[in-house]
Amino acid sequence: MHEQLILFGAPGTGKSYEVKQRLSTYGDEKKFRITIHPEYSYTDFVGQLLPDNSTGTTLFKFVPGPFTLALKEAYSDRAKDVFLILEELSRGNVSAIFGDIFQLLDRDEHFISRFPIRNNDISIIVDPTSTSDEIVLPSNFNIICTVNMNDQNVFPMDTAFKRRFEWEYVSTLPAVDAAGNVRSTLNNPKITVAVNNTRSSDLVTNWHSFYTAMNDFITDKANGLGKKEDRQVGQFFLDFGDAVTIDSYSTTQLTADAAKKHIDSKLRNKLLIYLWQDVEGYGITRNGKKLFDVSINSYGDLYSKFGNEKVFSDDFLNDFLIPNLNRYTY
């Protein structure tokens, strides 16, 4: 496969799902999945000396981390691909986590590390037929990462690290099937948006149309917020579930109402807080545009009014949502 790849995109675009799908034909023993976090370190990743008293005497023994275990698997059968999957890469300090392993990321035309490193602890575990302490990443050793470059609480990545990976953008647009058609029923429930105090006036749309209209507003420099596209959300930012999605279109009022309650709760508790804190924020946009109505002064306001009163601005409703209520169908 020869992958040293970073999948990047806005939150909820399905990066992890994409990795899972791509590797679905490989056995679990060939996949080593780690979620990086701020406390994740080189010793977690590569391995560390830990006390061992299994022989009655306390000795220090090298206990391999997932990198070393994945490399061992790759060396044990060079004809089969092995995947080291690093989720949420930017949530840790990658320079510190990779340490000297960084040197191995530079691959030659056979996808083997161009420059070896010397590490006896790793070498003795991964390849007992090695005649030196040097290790390289073999051709069948793949690294696939997911990253949201500008999410909150992330560490910057240096250019030298970034350029050693291929990068692939995962779009915020709804998922498509093999023929390129939008999977219209996938995580796409009915959404209603209040524009006043009367429920019969509610705008009716679906999740695909709603979140893509909102994404347009977030990045539109002339008529929207003009923010970076990593503030947008992906289709899976909210996971509604198949049952709720189907129920939301039910002609049985009770079923549809129960689904709406569940959907509004998700929107209120996950989407709106994200939009309030991380997208609109407290800054002023260049063109003075706002996502939320001027009557909304706090998240508490937003929380209590959502579903009952108008919470979105006219700029968003009139220029972005209403023209696109049926951009996507269920």
Add this chain to the structure above:
Amino acid sequence: MKRILILNSDGFPDRYSQLTTPVPTGITKQAYAEKKILKALNTYYSKISVSEIEYLNMQTQFSQVQNSVNSGVVIEEFEIKPSQSTMYTRNGCYVYNNGTSFICRRIILYIYITDLVEGARDSFISQTVFPTLLDYAKLYLNSPSYCIADHKFCIINFTERAITAPIILKNFATLYAAGMDYIEVFDNSAFNYHSVKKDLFDFHEKFSSDFQTNYNQTTKIYDGKCYSINFNDRCLTWKTDYLSSKLTRIGGKLDFSGSSEKFYWIDTLPVSIFAYNLGYKIDYSNFVNFYNTNKLLFKSTSGKIVRCETLIKYMDKYTKEN
């Protein structure tokens, strides 16, 4: 975990009886030979710790092994959970239940072991090593690795006296230069791998017996039997006139006389890998043309022409020509 050398029971341990080296009193030839082999193996691979030798038909445990009398494997044996049995079996391991627990055997190294006596010509390399190497190459052509197979190869030189034939020494040297490991059991310095220089010119000067005759100082071109090297242009070109001269007709169909095609493979493939890794361009188009011209004239069941095709495909993969 323990590591075990497995040799083919068709040839071993009977072959030890041919040992002529004086054996210390109180020890059998087999015990002496086994000790020597294990010592050589564990000295070369300082991390491997092979503890014993077993003799069996490897196909009974590892169907993927290209079997021959001179073939062997080093395996590691460890206990697994019963639930892991399918996964290890799927990955080419041999799993058995010893009555109390499930044991897995996994190959870590392929072995070729020579006879005790140097043959009249290079039959060990040509008859044993190369045909099976190409069979492995065919098996793993679609693998993500550019190695010939899923594990490394090691030649164990078990000859009691130093090998003197220049062609055999050259073949050992090119196989080593191309990435195959080499161990001498009797430490008779038939071939000192430290002397293999990572330079194509120096290599040929030392190991090619025809180098003085076939190297042109002015053009800087070595014109060997199966390939030529232009040291100025850093290009190694396969030639096919030798191979063409060895074509014969049997029952209206083409064939190679004797083992000529094997000698050609031995002469071209390892040196091409060696040269490619040093940054030389490899031009094997003459061989591709030769194959395309003659392939339909061979018997459709000819293993020799299939191996020619494998050789081309492997070169395509290794040099990224396709």
